[in-house]
Amino acid sequence: MDTPHRPSASACPPVATSTSSAPAAASGKPRTHARCFALLTDFGLDDPYVGQLKGVLHRLAPTVPVIDISHGVPPHRVETAAFFLAASHPHFPAGAIFICVVDPGVGTPRGLVSMESGGQVMLAPDNGLLHLAAEARPDAVLRRLDPARLPDSQSATFHGRDTLAPLAARLAGGESLAAFGDPVLPTDLARPAWAVPRRESDGVHAAVLHVDRFGNVVLNLSLREWDWLAACRLHLPDGTLIDIARAATYADIPAGRTGLVAGSQGYLELAADKASAAERHWLHPGAEVLLEDCR
Amino acid sequence: MDTPHRPSASACPPVATSTSSAPAAASGKPRTHARCFALLTDFGLDDPYVGQLKGVLHRLAPTVPVIDISHGVPPHRVETAAFFLAASHPHFPAGAIFICVVDPGVGTPRGLVSMESGGQVMLAPDNGLLHLAAEARPDAVLRRLDPARLPDSQSATFHGRDTLAPLAARLAGGESLAAFGDPVLPTDLARPAWAVPRRESDGVHAAVLHVDRFGNVVLNLSLREWDWLAACRLHLPDGTLIDIARAATYADIPAGRTGLVAGSQGYLELAADKASAAERHWLHPGAEVLLEDCR
Amino acid sequence: MDTPHRPSASACPPVATSTSSAPAAASGKPRTHARCFALLTDFGLDDPYVGQLKGVLHRLAPTVPVIDISHGVPPHRVETAAFFLAASHPHFPAGAIFICVVDPGVGTPRGLVSMESGGQVMLAPDNGLLHLAAEARPDAVLRRLDPARLPDSQSATFHGRDTLAPLAARLAGGESLAAFGDPVLPTDLARPAWAVPRRESDGVHAAVLHVDRFGNVVLNLSLREWDWLAACRLHLPDGTLIDIARAATYADIPAGRTGLVAGSQGYLELAADKASAAERHWLHPGAEVLLEDCR
Incomplete structure (x- = not known):
């Protein structure tokens, strides 16, 4: 502890x-x-x-x-x-x-x-x-x-x-x-929609909890439950579809790509190396994404 | 005390x-x-x-x-x-x-x-x-x-x-x-123009002291002296004229209206419910408003 | 000390x-x-x-x-x-x-x-x-x-x-x-380019370390070494050329001019009175300026 x-x-x-x-x-x-x-x-x-x-x-x-x-x-x-x-x-x-x-x-x-x-x-x-x-x-x-x-x-x-x-x-x-x-x-107690990711037939519906100063996008996927997630296909709110994979650190994400990092905050983050994943994909707190084919 | x-x-x-x-x-x-x-x-x-x-x-x-x-x-x-x-x-x-x-x-x-x-x-x-x-x-x-x-x-x-x-x-x-x-x-001591509201024949000339993070507009009308004010006609710097009335809390202001609230700060505030009164009326610190027909 | x-x-x-x-x-x-x-x-x-x-x-x-x-x-x-x-x-x-x-x-x-x-x-x-x-x-x-x-x-x-x-x-x-x-x-230890101003045949190449809230531009010219500098001709990154002189305080800089002030921070600053020297000259951290004819 x-x-x-x-x-x-x-x-x-x-x-x-x-x-x-x-x-x-x-x-x-x-x-x-x-x-x-x-x-x-x-x-x-x-x-x-x-x-x-x-x-x-x-x-x-x-x-x-x-x-x-x-x-x-x-x-x-x-x-x-x-x-x-x-x-x-x-x-x-x-x-x-x-x-x-x-x-x-x-x-x-x-x-x-x-x-x-x-x-x-x-x-x-x-x-x-x-x-x-x-x-x-x-x-x-x-x-x-x-x-x-x-x-x-x-x-x-x-x-x-x-x-x-x-x-x-x-x-x-x-x-x-x-x-x-x-x-x-x-x-x-009150339990808003963002509190728990929804598993449905088309995949996992996750919510954006936070975008930090560096443009990293924190999802409501706690490492406690989702640390096994290595890769998936991600449906973004603007309709685009990208393949994402886990990276050990921000610096390990290939240039121009968006990766999934087990950040220091206990939740999975969408991130880019020296760039803002939030700006790249128009993501903000309250937005929802769909994770398909999680593996 | x-x-x-x-x-x-x-x-x-x-x-x-x-x-x-x-x-x-x-x-x-x-x-x-x-x-x-x-x-x-x-x-x-x-x-x-x-x-x-x-x-x-x-x-x-x-x-x-x-x-x-x-x-x-x-x-x-x-x-x-x-x-x-x-x-x-x-x-x-x-x-x-x-x-x-x-x-x-x-x-x-x-x-x-x-x-x-x-x-x-x-x-x-x-x-x-x-x-x-x-x-x-x-x-x-x-x-x-x-x-x-x-x-x-x-x-x-x-x-x-x-x-x-x-x-x-x-x-x-x-x-x-x-x-x-x-x-x-x-x-x-120095006593700038904003220090005291001016009562003149056309009404009370008040100054904006502050616009807070939520767009509430604090006037130089202390509750110590102005708590009796229930309603008035307000002349804004852009020439428009609105009728305003006191509301007990921000949430009591009717949607789309601007109200007068005895805020938590000891002064009367122009406010709107879940909206910025400052943006709606182009108000900023240093601006002046005229309160007519105070009652 | x-x-x-x-x-x-x-x-x-x-x-x-x-x-x-x-x-x-x-x-x-x-x-x-x-x-x-x-x-x-x-x-x-x-x-x-x-x-x-x-x-x-x-x-x-x-x-x-x-x-x-x-x-x-x-x-x-x-x-x-x-x-x-x-x-x-x-x-x-x-x-x-x-x-x-x-x-x-x-x-x-x-x-x-x-x-x-x-x-x-x-x-x-x-x-x-x-x-x-x-x-x-x-x-x-x-x-x-x-x-x-x-x-x-x-x-x-x-x-x-x-x-x-x-x-x-x-x-x-x-x-x-x-x-x-x-x-x-x-x-x-690592010693980046901005660490030391470069004296060359055409003058002194200095770097902008910081632009403060008031638009003052801090150069990498410490008062420890550069307090003797009274005036110079300054080449700006946008190609313009201005004559600058020392002023005792921000308020002593003539209106519309840019002066050189021994600020409170131990380094020479480009400054203007009640105006932003940084905005006036498009300066930002990382920019370089050339000081010619230092005297």
Whole structure:
């Protein structure tokens, strides 16, 4: 596993988590972890929204460090945020509290949900943002948070700053998520179309989760399930058809070709060497591709 | 009030501030606060300027945390910075030292000014950047800083790094602003045209302070003074005329219409639901609109 | 010198460095410094790559603060990164560990190199990224790192997260660079064309290292060597010829003219007052200019 306990010598206050673990259960006391906040939003960094969220966190939990995953999720692109969270959380310490705010329906009464796993806590709207992370952690505890038990909202329009940040600070201070919501099943949460690739008679229908700065195209094909895929015929949204094969690194893709790489992010990527696969094939988050004759 | 004292258990060194407060005066000793630096500039994040400013702060005050409000203020747009500061500082802890650098005249002998209020300290050029924050805090102590008493400048072109950062570090280390400048009246500071909406016979002339990532248009109409405004006829810079009404949230604005929202930032905003009010009406920071028949 | 020892009262753990210093040698024990990590990449801030790198650093070295120099280096522009590092490191504390990842050949077996000077440590690919910093520090110890001795790489495609971050954490924890690689001479490292201006019979051929947010054009003419330059005739890539002269600040450049400024970054810059010298003359990183009749 990628998230060992942090060493005990730490600047952060250790805090009890409500998830049980075998060693902790054996010793009869809850496992404790040093805390940090990890932020994931579509706020961008030009507006003062992220700064205000951090101001509140620092005011309420001044000793807990804050780390940005990204604030550059394209506005309202939940699938990209879900991918960022699933790809990033294994690199963070146990004890991390993830505050995720990407929501086309902000300001409306959409519910908040939480996930606890391996000492980490994730807070997000119930719009599928937790799906890819939860899928990889069958042991995770999922909860639907009860608006009546959440910190007061001063503002109908900025839940991240006024509800999620104070909630996260209270969790970092030792309160349990059990005080804010009851467990639900994974099937109780929102599950958008991009959450799972569809196997049909004509092949596998996959969705684009993200296009990165270098033009690499991340598909919703996790290495956990799809690492066996060596080659296929790919139907692109513009009607063209190309043969693609796996390459060990970006540099191993022949010039002018598009390859399939097991990138560093845990999902299969369409990529080109020193070129943008996304621009070459007009791909963007939300697009669908069909993989035929997978082998 | 939104900025209570931080709890005493903190990683930051408590520091005396020169502003007096009733409880502190009663107990006969100065109030102390845990310190943090909050940064607000138009430097962007691509160049190394923000990193160098943080390097200096960390070299001179290694235990004081640094929080970014924004470095994405449009170049030289003082009204946007003034709005960011006014909207953000209430969410930061007492003890925060705000370093604000947005200045069309950098490198010229424009003066620096400071504001102290509620345990917070703000440092900025005398170009109106402090105006909106000062307006909301009639108890604030304003000072004009004396160049002869400021830390040496190694460079004629980077005051933020070479003068403001060392000054902020000395304040965090316990020095008083009184050592660097004498008090002035609010009317002694620069007061640009966008600072106050103008009421004239034809209506209220308001200015655009900011257009956010989602296309919401922030006007210089603070909720403190303008929350009563329910509807009006709006004259746009391109000559068109629209009727607008208040909406409780962005989602409550009828499709295709532009509404007036008491946003999360303390000012009235022109907004549209899942659309950019700024693009629809060609609005940008610095533009003026006329509100007729306000009711 | 610009990087004094940090005061001993610090949140960061003091750590031995392998560079010797006169006072330390005299007292017979290694010099210790408080640590921080400084990051310089071309990853951008939209993707989750920087967040993952920070997650790993925080997991392995939770008490060491992290400061961003920039993640906005244009993709694969090594000269810009080299300039950012040379211009920034003097403002950081002794004890800073710089993690630099800008590499057109990532994923290929290019070597990693290190530099130790004044208590600071720099880690980078061997592509010239350290050149400008090393040039200014003839006392620096340079090493070629041995892949066989570096932390395991989980991924062929993300060396920054999987190799450099764990290495930096081990250095912050007290391990010596001598355990990871042997010293080499400056002439053993890659030295690209932009590293040194060429003096030829027709004048001085200089390269553009960077264009900043305000359109200022940084040339590879360090003030250390070129501060005497008062005026010259400049041949631009588009064939035009202009006379340029030094100005003390950007505001001192006559309107409509392009001037030469000893900017705050330690290198000569082509600049205009409230205008973009880069746009005016179609200059960009990698472009070359010829300075004739320098005086």
